Every structure is written in structure tokens, then in C-alpha cells.
Amino acid sequence: MSSYSSILTYSEDEEIGLELITAAKEISKVFSHQIIAVTINTDPSILATSGCDIVCSVSVGTDPYVSPETAAVVLEQLSKKYNTKMLLIGSTKDGKELAGRLSGMLQIPAATDCYKLYPEDGELRVERMAFGGRVVATASLPKDSYLIALKARSYKKMNEQNKGKIEHIELPLKEQSVKVVNISKQAISALDLTKAEKIVSVGRGLRRKEDLSVIEPLANVLGAAIGCSRPLAADLGWMPEEAHIGLSGIQVKPKLYVAIGISGQLQHMAGVKDAGIIVAINQDKSAPIFSDCDYGIVGDLYQIIPELTKQIEAIKKQSL
Numbered sequence: 001m002s003s004y005s006s007i008l009t010y011s012e013d014e015e016i017g018l019e020l021i022t023a024a025k026e027i028s029k030v031f032s033h034q035i036i037a038v039t040i041n042t043d044p045s046i047l048a049t050s051g052c053d054i055v056c057s058v059s060v061g062t063d064p065y066v067s068p069e070t071a072a073v074v075l076e077q078l079s080k081k082y083n084t085k086m087l088l089i090g091s092t093k094d095g096k097e098l099a100g101r102l103s104g105m106l107q108i109p110a111a112t113d114c115y116k117l118y119p120e121d122g123e124l125r126v127e128r129m130a131f132g133g134r135v136v137a138t139a140s141l142p143k144d145s146y147l148i149a150l151k152a153r154s155y156k157k158m159n160e161q162n163k164g165k166i167e168h169i170e171l172p173l174k175e176q177s178v179k180v181v182n183i184s185k186q187a188i189s190a191l192d193l194t195k196a197e198k199i200v201s202v203g204r205g206l207r208r209k210e211d212l213s214v215i216e217p218l219a220n221v222l223g224a225a226i227g228c229s230r231p232l233a234a235d236l237g238w239m240p241e242e243a244h245i246g247l248s249g250i251q252v253k254p255k256l257y258v259a260i261g262i263s264g265q266l267q268h269m270a271g272v273k274d275a276g277i278i279v280a281i282n283q284d285k286s287a288p289i290f291s292d293c294d295y296g297i298v299g300d301l302y303q304i305i306p307e308l309t310k311q312i313e314a315i316k317k318q319s320l
């Protein structure tokens, strides 16, 4: 084992896994740690070229879906093997469950939903949004004992010439209490949205689930992913839970965000604070969204969206 102390990074999402290595490098610049990126049941080769020292490629069972329960058991064992209690993970839905489990198992402090970290005064500081995005909460954690869950796209991934060493480890998997019996792909994934350059997002202004068919042609013509406000996913179940944007959902950074029938409560707007151009379509001219958008259209979405879609299609045809 190396004499350096190590930071372990892990996310079930490869892109976030790459971003975590960049974040770990920020810490290691000051505290000189080695960075060990962990993969579980996935190809380790991409992580090996992103600036980590070691990729620990773990095989557990044969199931490609690695539950937070399984990941927690693996990371607990790796924490012992590499003698470290410094971990960075992705603040995804599974990542947040993993954070809770691991923090308890390893008895270390955890901070989730962070988007920035930096060493200061011999400690580690993290920043996360609080009070609906109105303030930034800065927390401090001990520099040698922490679990930090970082949100997607908080850091840029790096590509390096020097390859990290790949260590293969097989771990016997104990019987897990949660068994996955089926995985079916959703049409819209949180991943599509966190990476999307354009998002068309729909809110409670929609009357029925079937009316999503009014929104889809606009998203198609713009080449946009579809997101929503919380009530559409969490209360009504018209959209996948991962598609809801905001404080309790995902944070997105598209160049274009079209908010349709969304009032613009601060819990929703907390998720789009880094968006480029915001266009709002709402029939109530006093809706709060009109104070937060770059372009606003006051009117009935059922009239505006089909017309807007037609106009954009026509412009696209002309420019061919």
C-alpha cells in the first residue's frame, strides 16, 4: 500500500465519476493525496485517463445495476483496504442513499448536494444551496474524514495522457436485502436533462397527462429534452421522478430553458439558476416566472405551443 493517504471517488454515472476526479485533484493539490477512482461492474479504462492515480475496478456478482446497498458494502471494504475515510461520490438519487448508508457505516460526516469544494484553514469547505437557492451554505468538514456528494456538472472532466494504474478486485457479494427484479429504461432520464443544452419544461398549467403530446413536438423541433416542475412528477406522476427540476429535484444548466405553465416558485427556479436564456409561457401576466425570465409570452399554452412549434419548423425549413 502507498504511503500517501488516498481519496476514493465513486459514482454509478461514468460522467460524474470523471468530474469527481477533477474535484479530488483540487483537494490533492493542497493535501497531496493519491486519488483512487472506483468502478463497480463497469469498464475502468475511461476513468484511467482522467488524472487519477489508481482505478480500482471491482467486480461483484453479475448484475450490471449496482444498488446503493451493494456500493456501500464495496466502498466500506475499500475504505479499510486503502485505509482512508475520505470519499467523494455523485449526488445522484442513488448517490444520496449511498451517502446516508456509508456515513453511518464508516462513522464519518457527510454533505450532499454540494457543487463546490476547497481546502481552507486546514479543513475542507463545501458549498451547497440553501433556503430555496436564496443563499449559499458553506460547511466545513475535517480534512481527513468526510463523505462529500457532488452534483453533476459541478466540475469539468479532464483528459490526461498519463494513465492511472488499474487494479482488479473481485469481492464476494453477500445476499442483499433489496433485489432488483427488472429495469426498464425511461424515455427521459435525469442524465439527459443535466447534460441537455436545451430543455422544454412543463408545469401545472398542463391540464391532463395526455396533453404532454402538445409539448413533445416543440421539444422535438428544438432538439430539447423535456423536464417538469415537481407537481407533475412527484404529485401527479405524469413524468418520471428524475425529470423534476428544482431544489428537491435536479439542477440543470441548459443554454435555453423554456418554462411552460410553470409559475416560477423559488424552489423551481433554484434548479435553473445556471440556465442561459429562460423563456416563460404563462397565461397569468403576474406569475413570478416573468421576473426571472429573459423572454416572456403571456397566453394560453394550448394556443401558443402549437403555433410556436409551427413557426420554428417553418424557420428551420427555410434555413435548409
Ligand SMILES: Cc1cc2nc3c(=O)[nH]c(=O)nc-3n(C[C@H](O)[C@H](O)[C@H](O)COP(=O)(O)OP(=O)(O)OC[C@H]3O[C@@H](n4cnc5c(N)ncnc54)[C@H](O)[C@@H]3O)c2cc1C
Pocket (backbone or CB within 6 Å): 202, 203, 204, 205, 206, 228, 229, 230, 231, 232, 244, 245, 246, 247, 248, 249, 250, 260, 261, 262, 263, 264, 265, 266, 267, 268, 271, 281, 282, 283, 284, 287, 299, 300, 301, 302
Ligand atoms: C421543500 C420544497 C421543495 C420543493 N422543491 C421543488 C422543486 O424541486 N421543483 C419544483 O418545481 N417545485 C418544488 N417545490 C414546489 C414549489 O413550491 C411549487 O409548488 C411548484 O414549483 C409549482 O409548480 P408549477 O409551477 O408547475 O405549478 P403552479 O404553481 O400551480 O403554476 C402553474 C402555472 O401555470 C399557469 N397556467 C395555468 N394554465 C395555463 C395555460 N393554459 N397556459 C399557460 N399557463 C397556464 C398558471 O398561471 C400558473 O402560473 C418545492 C416545495 C417545497 C416546499
